[in-house]
Amino acid sequence: MLKSELPRKAVYRLSIYQRCLSLLQDNGVERVSSEDLSKAAGVKPAQLRKDLSYCGPLGTRGLGYPVESLRITIEKVLGSHRLQPVILVGAGNLGSALLRYQGFRKEGFEILAAFDQNPGKIKTPIEHTPVYDVVDMPAFITENKVKMAILCVPVANAQDAANQLVQNGIQGILNFTPAVLHVPEGVVVNSVDLALELESLSYYIR
């Protein structure tokens, strides 16, 4: 199927199903019902069945899903079967914090390098990730065929940095700044706004 046909929210959920299936497989489980899998993933069974319909025909009704082959099928649909190179732009407080976080690599992403304007940070690796001057970023992206970037620059520099990333071939940006980024069609931005998540929670506190 064409990538554009798969809704963005379905891509998220398929990743979650894939993780649940990996966990089941690690625990020696061979088949799982749609009820159990949907509960583990925190979705309604109808949602699970709809999402899995994007993966083509699967299993026999009443027998549940075969864990290993469903995991492999989803992996093929998502294309998440090899380590993807990523760069990080802006090695300030949050950027440095993310470089120290080991979870990205575990899920198949390798932060090859970080870039910063501040010469004080440059050439001092953070958790084995080198920090280079941002002027060297275009060449690095090209040489290493990097397609994804994590953006942690100050909000005032966010759009400029995004423009530069896109001009040099970056197709996906994980945006940790509060800026609303404007990018050309074909470039995808996922935004994570940590403070906004807390703000939204605090609204519900009595």
Next chain:
Amino acid sequence: MLKSELPRKAVYRLSIYQRCLSLLQDNGVERVSSEDLSKAAGVKPAQLRKDLSYCGPLGTRGLGYPVESLRITIEKVLGSHRLQPVILVGAGNLGSALLRYQGFRKEGFEILAAFDQNPGKIKTPIEHTPVYDVVDMPAFITENKVKMAILCVPVANAQDAANQLVQNGIQGILNFTPAVLHVPEGVVVNSVDLALELESLSYYIR
């Protein structure tokens, strides 16, 4: 209006409008059109008008919104006018990284303390935030009237930790684990899954 009447997504967007308005106010702007404000916030004008309708009657058609009074009105609706105490549970790689991130405080949240099971980490403050033994957590929550927690424990411990938080009066959890948390009604969970955000991006990379 009742808090339950305001949709969760509208709460997010109101926070975004509030930030845009603060920025305008800092720059001496007194009035803003709904077109300009919606563009800055990355939403459609109709969405903005609908969201602002939750705040009651506002301004005069054709004159744009008064920046300062709209900001204050939204602040009152959201109730985000004072520093909210937060605790962090699990001071591993990601937890420590978040403690080093200064952005929460800037947005009105103070991480009072972190809790961990690992005695090696305990009593060594990270960026001035003390790290205590998790056995002292219930008393701390009660004494400091904490209502919000950031959860960064290993996925296998996530539900147990969430249960303990809820039992001690926590009403909002910012969940950084990949676990799907089950909590009683009245408790709100916002989940941030950093690796999942990258996975979802990587799907769209050609």
